[in-house]
Amino acid sequence: MRKVAIVGVGETKFSGPQMRTSVELFAEAAAEALAGSNLKPKDIQALFLGNALGDFAEGQGSVQAFAAENIGCFNIPANRYEGACASASMAIRDAWMWVASGFYDIVLAGGVERAATMGTPLATRTFAMFSDSRYEFATGLTFPAVFAMLAHLYAAKYNIPLPRLKEQLAAVSVQSYKYGMFNAKAHLRKEVDMAAVLSSFMVSTPLQLHDCCPFSDGAAALVVASEEVAWKLTSKPVFIVGVGQASNGPMASQQEFLPRLRARELSAERAYDMAGLKPNDIDICELHDCFSIASLISAEGLGFFDYGTSGEAWLKGEADIGGKIAINLSGGLKAKGHPIGATGAGQVYEIVKQFREEVEPERQVEGARTGLTDTLGGDGCTLVNIILQRGW
Amino acid sequence: MAYKLTYQEYSEALKQQKLLGLKCRSCGAVTVPPKMVCRRCASPELEVVALKGSGRIQTFTTCNVAPEGREDEVPYIVVLVELEEGPWLMGRLVGMAPEKATMEALIGKSVKMTKTGVFPGDKYSAGEGASPTFMLAK
């Protein structure tokens, strides 16, 4: 297997409902990634594109083919990836695989989504399609309900009084808003304090509005190339040094393993093993905080904190710059936003920009060399982790 | 290989308030809802068994925001129940006012199956869907 690098990255602003089409949104992100890689559309050998719900958002299936032609990548193989919120990370992992194998030298990967365009009722319905449609949706299960049940389970399993857990969860959201406010690409740019989180609308007990990420529109793209090609295109390649992916069936099938998510722990282990790294080697992490409780479960599953302790870690600043691990300096899904098919590519975009010291000074980590992305699809049905290292 | 218990067979029984599962001839584990193989050891040597439909609540939530088309149902309580036979099963909890659904009132509490609720279906759902419906025991 060859070493594989990310050469250039691009991203739209993540936002509420857009008047631009998915094809147009992806074009903006792709153009930025191509320009940053000193490449022309004709240099791209394949497009791997995450898109979960385009069929529902704008009646567009097979968006990858239209997206490829629209940007001038005529007739190249184009694949669409659907792994719910992990779609783009699946696409990036496959791009890594095809380049590492030697079959391609240069692949464009990314994702696009218009989740906000759907509006809350349809988005709530379609997001619920990522739970088991036969055996679990009939109960009325929604996405917030999945994580709400995990929150109650987390409190019970780790013996944390619910009011204390609620404060821990609020601290997660407050930190995400704090960084999203400075991120020019973020969907929600406002300061939100703990009192505001705890007094917001109750979506699904115990999760309130500010515990939940928004539905967002947006796109992100990156150029993935072999090491040899990468050094010709940029002086700042970011190497993909570890990838992991795993799957899982219906939520209830994980049984007593919950509130941990088995697929994440398997996926992360694969990524760490491939990279030859351990959790304490990671400087920055973009993890899947679709809900505040998801951050705690993720940070523990990724090995940053002991089970049941990460909420206190957030309250103490251990998940912040200067703490044990700097998490979600982009604002995370909570504040940066969650255009689900693009989210994983947006996480990689953030890590690359951090390494290159090109983010706003208020949220820049100095000297970060190793980063991890964590993207969760559905209620744990698809998990992807990617470990990145700066190449210079 | 014969498929032991299909979605349709399971659902038709559930609508009659009968909970069917699959008992593994290799390891003894019970699988519900049905799969092609045992949830624990992946053996296809399974037999259909009737389950008691009772267990303990492991977790729950009261939903205040519904998927499109199900707005009339809110607020409602979704639960994960550990059945007496071992598996965890997702269902709806009825017979309790949603504002009384607290951790203290529910987690670890015994439940039994009651009249099965049936989601009539929408344009995406390929028909109706029966869901296990529980109430607190006694």
Ligand SMILES: [Zn+2]
């Ligand atoms: Zn078995």
